[in-house]
Amino acid sequence: MNDEWVVAYYAKDPIEAELLKGLLESQSIEAQVSSNGMIGGVGELPADAIETSIKVMAEDYNQARQVLESYEKDDSREIFCPDCGETNFTNFELCWSCGKALASA
Numbered sequence: 001m002n003d004e005w006v007v008a009y010y011a012k013d014p015i016e017a018e019l020l021k022g023l024l025e026s027q028s029i030e031a032q033v034s035s036n037g038m039i040g041g042v043g044e045l046p047a048d049a050i051e052t053s054i055k056v057m058a059e060d061y062n063q064a065r066q067v068l069e070s071y072e073k074d075d076s077r078e079i080f081c082p083d084c085g086e087t088n089f090t091n092f093e094l095c096w097s098c099g100k101a102l103a104s105a
């Protein structure tokens, strides 16, 4: 049995889960998103009891973890405007809020 699915990551929410699934698939890693919030009796669970896990094939696990770990470390996708403090993505050259040039370190 070589088609075993293992949990590679617990996402914060279904949106992140879908994003990461796409990221894995872009690396030719087959991925599934599963949420235990779908099981009967929904409605009484608080939102944070819903667990969204991303599963990959056991044979892809190590590769998937590398992709996911580099995703986790990559918190440089956002920068803060030195002038007004708004959050901007790193590919912005000017602050969307105040229009000042963003410092590129």
Ligand SMILES: [Zn+2]
Binding pocket: 081, 082, 083, 084, 085, 086, 095, 096, 097, 098, 099, 100
């Ligand atoms: Zn600004």
